[in-house]
Amino acid sequence: MDRQEMKTFIAKRVAKELTNGDVVNLGIGLPTLVANYIPDAMTIYLQSENGLIGLGPKPESTNSDPDISNAGGEPVTLKPGGMYFDSALSFGIIRGGHVDVTVLGSLQVDETGSLANWIIPGKMVPGMGGAMDLVTGAKKVIIAMTHTNKGKPKILKKCTLPLTAKYQVDMVITEMGVMTVDNTGIHLVEYNPEFSLEQIQAATDATLLINNPKKMVVN
Amino acid sequence: MHKLLDISSIKEHLFDGMTIMVGGFMCVGTPEVLIEAIMQSNVQDLTIICNDAGFENRGVGKLIKNNQVSHLIASHIGLNPYAGKQMSAEHMTVTLVPQGTLAEQIRAQGHGLGGILTPTGVGTIVEENKEVLKVNNKRYLLETALHADLAIIEAYQTDQYGNVIYTKTTRNFNPIMAMAADKTIAFSREMVDTLDPECIITPHIFIDYVVKAGL
Numbered sequence: 001m002d003r004q005e006m007k008t009f010i011a012k013r014v015a016k017e018l019t020n021g022d023v024v025n026l027g028i029g030l031p032t033l034v035a036n037y038i039p040d041a042m043t044i045y046l047q048s049e050n051g052l053i054g055l056g057p058k059p060e061s062t063n064s065d066p067d068i069s070n071a072g073g074e075p076v077t078l079k080p081g082g083m084y085f086d087s088a089l090s091f092g093i094i095r096g097g098h099v100d101v102t103v104l105g106s107l108q109v110d111e112t113g114s115l116a117n118w119i120i121p122g123k124m125v126p127g128m129g130g131a132m133d134l135v136t137g138a139k140k141v142i143i144a145m146t147h148t149n150k151g152k153p154k155i156l157k158k159c160t161l162p163l164t165a166k167y168q169v170d171m172v173i174t175e176m177g178v179m180t181v182d183n184t185g186i187h188l189v190e191y192n193p194e195f196s197l198e199q200i201q202a203a204t205d206a207t208l209l210i211n212n213p214k215k216m217v218v219n
Numbered sequence: 220m221h222k223l224l225d226i227s228s229i230k231e232h233l234f235d236g237m238t239i240m241v242g243g244f245m246c247v248g249t250p251e252v253l254i255e256a257i258m259q260s261n262v263q264d265l266t267i268i269c270n271d272a273g274f275e276n277r278g279v280g281k282l283i284k285n286n287q288v289s290h291l292i293a294s295h296i297g298l299n300p301y302a303g304k305q306m307s308a309e310h311m312t313v314t315l316v317p318q319g320t321l322a323e324q325i326r327a328q329g330h331g332l333g334g335i336l337t338p339t340g341v342g343t344i345v346e347e348n349k350e351v352l353k354v355n356n357k358r359y360l361l362e363t364a365l366h367a368d369l370a371i372i373e374a375y376q377t378d379q380y381g382n383v384i385y386t387k388t389t390r391n392f393n394p395i396m397a398m399a400a401d402k403t404i405a406f407s408r409e410m411v412d413t414l415d416p417e418c419i420i421t422p423h424i425f426i427d428y429v430v431k432a433g434l
Contacts, residue, residue: 049318050244051388066247067387073245073298084387086394086420087244087270088326091319095339114342125306125315126297127271128345133319136339166342 001194006146006175009192012037012218013173014103014144023047025094025134027104028072031144034103047099049130051090054082071130094130095137102138104131105145108159111206113169113181115143116161128164135168147174153205155179155186176200177216185209190216220379224404224428226252230260232369232402232428238266240325240365240396242372245271245298246278248389250373250406253430254278257371258285266290268325268367270318270392272302283311292365294318317345320362322395327364329398329425334363370400374421374429377407378414381423390420397425404428 001009011033018024018038023045026032035057038044046055048070055070056077064075078084085093093099106117115135118128135141148154155172172179177200178190188208191200193215201208239257243249249269257265258281265288272293273280280299282288288305290312296302305311316324323335336359340346350361372393375386383405385393397403398421405426 048388050247051391065387067389069245069247069388071244073247078387084385084390086390087318087322087392088395090391091322095319095337125303125313127293127295127315128317129271129295129297130318132317132343132345133339136341137319163343165339 001175003146007033009175009218010144010146010173013178013216014142015039017142017171018042018044018101021045022100023053023093023098025049025099025102025138027102027131027134029105031103031105032072034144047093048076049090049094049134051086052078052082052084054079056082091130091133094133097137097139099134099138101140101142102134103142103144104134106143106154106164107149108154108156108161109143109169109172110156110159111181111186112158113167114159115164115169116159117164119162121162131164135165140170141168143169143172145172145174147176147200148203151203153203156205157207176203177213179208187211188213190214192216220381220410220429222381222426222429224430226256226430229253229256229404229430232404233257233260233262235262236264237262237368238268238366240367240370240392240400241267241269241279242370242391242393242396243270243278244388244391246273248373248385248391248393249273249278250371251277252432253371253404253406254281257282258287261287263287264289266292268292268365270294270321272296272299274298275301286310290314292316292321294321321365322392324362324365325392325399326395328366329395332364334361336360337362365399367396367400368402370396370403372397372403372405374405374407376409376411376414377405377426377429378411378423381405381426381429382414382419383407383421383423383426384414384418385420394421397421402427404430406430406432408432
């Protein structure tokens with residue numbers, strides 16, 4: 001798989017985690033792709049932390065409205081039944097546990113479910129934006145990311161970068177597999193049969209707990 | 220309408236070293252006209268409270284580029300590389316705050332609260348130098364209220380009393396900032412005689428001055 005194929009593969013697998021009626025916040029980048037793979041028969045309410053629920057697809061470039069944007073500042077549309085609100089209410093929704101699923105990318109995740117995705121000291125200091133609130137408040141936190149950074153493991157025993165939050169990640173989905181995190185550690189529950197279990201462990205710094213993993217199926 | 224303010228008179232409300240809240244999210248809902256007026260006044264040593272650093276040539280990014288900002292309090296500066304450079308060179312202090320915490324610190328000020336307790340940031344560097352309180356066995360950070368001398372916001376429509384409605388996602392931080400500053404100046408895209416009282420988002424008591432578009 002090339003990088004683009006990997007991202008599509010991951011986004012398709014994340015979409016299978018969503019349940020009809022869920023309120024979902026998708027982060028910028030790879031997580032945004034998940035919206036493309038929500039089945040037509042399923043109703044998902046996409047929340048955007050800049051102040052809306054009912055995020056629709058990107059508008060045609062000729063029909064773009066600069067007053068409606070997503071949290072990445074890109075023009076979007078509002079679905080019927082959608083609504084706008086201010087930033088305090090938006091984060092009340094997020095912190096208050098009213099978002100069912102948040103999907104974010106990450107630089108590092110560890111086997112305790114801690115994650116780091118907002119700063120590389122001395123190199124990249126963009127800020128945390130809404131990420132700390134999202135992972136603290138959402139009922140389910142899914143990390144969608146490539147398994148390694150050019151071969152270097154991103155799933156670690158312990159994060160080395162400054163944390164976004166401690167112990168908040170529930171699931172990690174990469175091109176190699178699906179992992180869940182609980183207080184016993186990180187479990188490989190599905191694996192991509194293009195890779196052997198040994199290859200997946202070799203690309204992972206954390207110790208994967210492996211007990212009859214299923215094959216990862218993505219249409 | 221007695222609250223109408225000529226754009227050229229904004230400088231009377233500005234002074235060196237002041238704190239200004241600026242509405243908008245990545246410049247959506249940011250009153251660019253008011254920012255330009257602050258640039259022309261050339262007030263210095265500003266503390267700016269805004270969701271983000273804007274872009275180099277848009278939003279609060281224009282004030283940063285004009286070297287008027289000594290301290291920025293924001294949740295994100297990633298789309299403005301100049302802001303990052305100014306921070307690294309220690310020409311500008313940047314305080315990064317989780318976005319939901321920033322919103323609540325602003326809301327707390329307007330609502331007369333000393334601060335709020337939030338689980339966001341517990342166990343991270345955001346916790347450093349902050350009081351941690353345990354409530355029902357869960358840890359929370361005490362985040363204190365944020366006050367400003369002036370808030371500048373962007374309204375969609377304003378009636379003759381100064382009641383405000385916003386449009387779409389331009390609302391974001393504007394309504395809470397209008398309540399958290401000593402003075403609030405709204406830039407209004409449209410003036411109307413009346414607004415539906417059921418639909419007013421920011422009551423006129425929070426709006427001190429209105430600058431009309433096109434003047």
